[in-house]
Amino acid sequence: MVERRPLLSALSHLVLILGVLVVAFPLYLTFVASTLSLDDIIHPPMSLLPGSHLVENYAAAWNGTGSKFGSSAPVGRMMVVSLITALVIAVGKI
Structure with a gap:
């Protein structure tokens, strides 16, 4: 039997979404920093959008x-x- 608890379901989804953001944001920030010049990174505020120095x-x-x-x-x-x-x-293990 499946119990329906909309408040508990919404709360658990909110916790999961926050967990994803906590893990994903530093990864995104690292990628964005890798596309910026050194001067753009050092001088705050650093842009949250990718730069033009990727290649x-x-x-x-x-x-x-x-x-x-x-x-x-x-x-x-x-x-x-x-x-x-x-x-x-x-090869050595074989």
Whole structure:
């Protein structure tokens, strides 16, 4: 038998929606920050809309260039090293 409790149902949905927002907002903010220039991020208020530097920032991260705070490790190389490590471990387990 299914009980109908509209107030409890609405409250549980509200809690779930708030939980999704608590998890999703920092992820969205991280994505938006990755599309902005460093000056746009540092000087408040930071925009909540994506910027126009997505391709530049991702290319710089992939190649390990463009960091104003010292050396930046190339993500592409790190992914290749991780892939080789995972493959060696997987083959070693067989």
